Amino acid sequence: MQNKSQVQIEHRLSFAHIKYFSWLALSTAIVFTTVDVQAANGHKGPGPHYRNPGYVNQDAYVSDNIYGVKNLAYYGDWDSNRIFIIDVDNMALVKTVEDTGDGPYGIDQQGASKAYALTRKTESLTVVDNHNIENIGQIQLKHKPRSTNFNADTGLSLVSGGDKAMTSIIRVDRDKVARVVGYDELSEPHDFGGSLATGHPLWVDDHRFFMLDRAARQIQLWNPKGDLLSVLAVPTSVHHIFQSPLEKDDDIFYAVVEGNQKERISPSILRFKMRGKKMVKTGEVILSDYDPELLDPAVMGAHHADFHPDGIHIYIGSAEGHVFVVNKDSMSVVTMIETGAGSGHTTFAPMRNLAFVTNHNDTYMTVIDTTDHSWLKNIEVANSASPDYKSQAHTSGVSLDMKYFYSAASHDGVFFEIDMESLEVSRTLYLGGNVLMGSFIWDGDGVNM
Numbered sequence: 001m002q003n004k005s006q007v008q009i010e011h012r013l014s015f016a017h018i019k020y021f022s023w024l025a026l027s028t029a030i031v032f033t034t035v036d037v038q039a040a041n042g043h044k045g046p047g048p049h050y051r052n053p054g055y056v057n058q059d060a061y062v063s064d065n066i067y068g069v070k071n072l073a074y075y076g077d078w079d080s081n082r083i084f085i086i087d088v089d090n091m092a093l094v095k096t097v098e099d100t101g102d103g104p105y106g107i108d109q110q111g112a113s114k115a116y117a118l119t120r121k122t123e124s125l126t127v128v129d130n131h132n133i134e135n136i137g138q139i140q141l142k143h144k145p146r147s148t149n150f151n152a153d154t155g156l157s158l159v160s161g162g163d164k165a166m167t168s169i170i171r172v173d174r175d176k177v178a179r180v181v182g183y184d185e186l187s188e189p190h191d192f193g194g195s196l197a198t199g200h201p202l203w204v205d206d207h208r209f210f211m212l213d214r215a216a217r218q219i220q221l222w223n224p225k226g227d228l229l230s231v232l233a234v235p236t237s238v239h240h241i242f243q244s245p246l247e248k249d250d251d252i253f254y255a256v257v258e259g260n261q262k263e264r265i266s267p268s269i270l271r272f273k274m275r276g277k278k279m280v281k282t283g284e285v286i287l288s289d290y291d292p293e294l295l296d297p298a299v300m301g302a303h304h305a306d307f308h309p310d311g312i313h314i315y316i317g318s319a320e321g322h323v324f325v326v327n328k329d330s331m332s333v334v335t336m337i338e339t340g341a342g343s344g345h346t347t348f349a350p351m352r353n354l355a356f357v358t359n360h361n362d363t364y365m366t367v368i369d370t371t372d373h374s375w376l377k378n379i380e381v382a383n384s385a386s387p388d389y390k391s392q393a394h395t396s397g398v399s400l401d402m403k404y405f406y407s408a409a410s411h412d413g414v415f416f417e418i419d420m421e422s423l424e425v426s427r428t429l430y431l432g433g434n435v436l437m438g439s440f441i442w443d444g445d446g447v448n449m
Contacts, residue, residue: 059397059440060109065131067094070443073397073415074128075408076104076117077433083107083117083126084431085133086415088399088406088440091429097135100126106394107438108148110157110172115439118145120162127175130441141168142180147200149209156224158201158209163187165197165213169224181226182211189214191237192267192301192319193258200240204274212238219255219272221279232272232279236260239303244328246311251275252282254328256316259287259301266295267302267318269326283331287316287324290333296320303344303360304394308370315355315368317343323357323366325373335373339366341385345394351402352420358407360390365407367423377423381416382409390436397440408435 065072071088083097083104101119104126109115114136117126124138125145144162150172151157159168166182187197191214199212204221208229211220214237221230239256251274259267266288272281287302288295305316305326313334314326323337323346340359347356348370357366363385364378385391389411396407404426405418413433419426 059442060112062109062112062130062441062444064112065133067133069094071399072441073395073406073438074107074115074441075393075395075415075431075435075438076100076107076119077431078103078105078410078436079434081119082433083128083438084415084433084435086429086431088397091415091417091427093429093431095133097128097133099135101138105437106147108150109439109441110148110150111152111155114172114175116145116148116157116159118147118159120144120146125159137175139170139175139177141177142166142184143168143197146196146198149201149203151203151206154206158203160198160201160211161187162196162198165211165215167198167201167209167211167222179224179226181222181228182213187213187215189237190262191217191258191260191265193237193239193303199238202241210241212241214238219279230278232281234270235268235284236263236265238270240305242305242307244307244311245309254305254314256302256305257284258303259297261298261301264297266297267300267316269305269314269316269331271328271331285326285331285333287318287333290324290336295322303342304346306346306348308355309348309350313373315346315357317346317357317359319343319361321359321362323368337366337368337373337375339375340364340378341387342390345396347396347398347405347407349398349402349405349420354420356396356405356407356418358392358394358396359385360392360394361385361387363391365392365418379418379423379425381407381418381425382414383412386411389434393435394437395439397442400442400444406440410434410436 069087073086075084081100085094100117101122101124103121104117105120106118115128123141127136129136143164143166146160146162149158157170165187169179202210219232237258241255255270257268266286268286271283299320301319324333325335339357340362342361345358353371355368363382364380367376369376382391393408393410408415413431415429417427
């Protein structure tokens with residue numbers, strides 16, 4: 001463990017320049033972006049495939065379980081200690097996995113065999129066996145868990161801290177913490193996005209990863225040995241880092257700067273490059289600059305950004321109720337779309353030229369025509385909404401045949417299906433509880449690249 005003040009000063013690099021991999025690959029055969037994690041790490045063998053790279057570890061192609069269910073959704077109950085396992089095709093509850101730690105939030109897939117339930121109210125996470133679909137134990141941590149990022153090539157998973165700016169590196173084959181890096185002290189961020197100490201972690205390659213220290217307003221580059229290699233200061237806390245699926249240079253990254261309402265700092269997207277031995281800022285687009293008379297940073301705040309399938313445009317939601325479409329090359333906002341309160345994640349359905357926007361504090365989702373970045377329709381999915389809770393889940397999924405969209409009305413405890421032809425809610429499944437986030441497991445037979 002390191003002293004924070006010393007580490008912030010001493011962050012010289014001592015590693016050779018390495019060719020950096022991209023987590024994103026473009027599928028021209030099926031016309032939507034997909035990620036083969038093992039191939040992205042240089043491994044050509046069989047293994048799970050991941051979709052929607054903006055959603056870390058949420059979608060996997062796996063189909064083997066004792067129930068014979070091909071397409072599954074996992075959602076945690078934030079208000080309890082259980083996980084709902086859903087048969088997506090039949091809109092039926094397969095099983096409830098009980099006795100996790102309190103507050104299961106994300107249920108992240110860690111390869112074909114297991115998922116980790118991130119119980120954010122405990123200093124542990126719960127391991128779920130994907131074949132038998134059962135709780136097979138907990139991994140004790142030195143911090144509360146926030147999010148994971150699995151590296152299929154090394155078999156290591158990053159678990160970032162919920163209450164401390166720390167990252168645990170776990171050997172997934174043994175479900176054992178190999179090392180903990182960061183600062184063993186409680187962290188109190190004050191920017192938009194809540195009290196979580198870190199953002200989503202991300203492997204840069206097999207030897208380096210990002211940790212997002214939200215209170216310090218830093219993007220930090222670490223290695224698995226526990227060495228802080230480089231630090232990039234950012235205007236406010238950063239939620240996550242992502243890349244374009246068409247990026248020619250795989251050392252270019254984009255960061256979602258969340259903003260600060262009290263300090264009137266607008267959310268933004270920051271672009272940076274791995275140059276030699278450090279991270280170098282190469283551009284930033286400040287969202288409120290698009291229309292300063294209309295847009296007030298005191299009510300804005302960014303939660304998530306996702307790349308349009310063209311690899312050029314970025315969709316980023318803001319709390320006041322807009323999605324901004326950003327051109328990554330010019331780093332400018334090309335248009336702004338009216339959505340709903342708490343606008344956050346965007347899920348693309350490229351075969352349909354549609355995008356579904358999650359409005360976390362509203363009763364409806366917003367559908368966008370991605371051919372011209374225009375508003376298409378609002379679809380009512382929740383019975384109620386409030387600034388005090390999430391009405392809609394972070395996790396959504398699109399069926400492999402591009403016919404149906406799936407998500408959950410979190411506060412209502414309802415899993416729902418939208419028919420992408422009619423753009424209406426076609427089926428619902430009442431679960432109860434407060435289902436905020438999870439993962440989808442799809443039957444990838446014949447789809448894997």
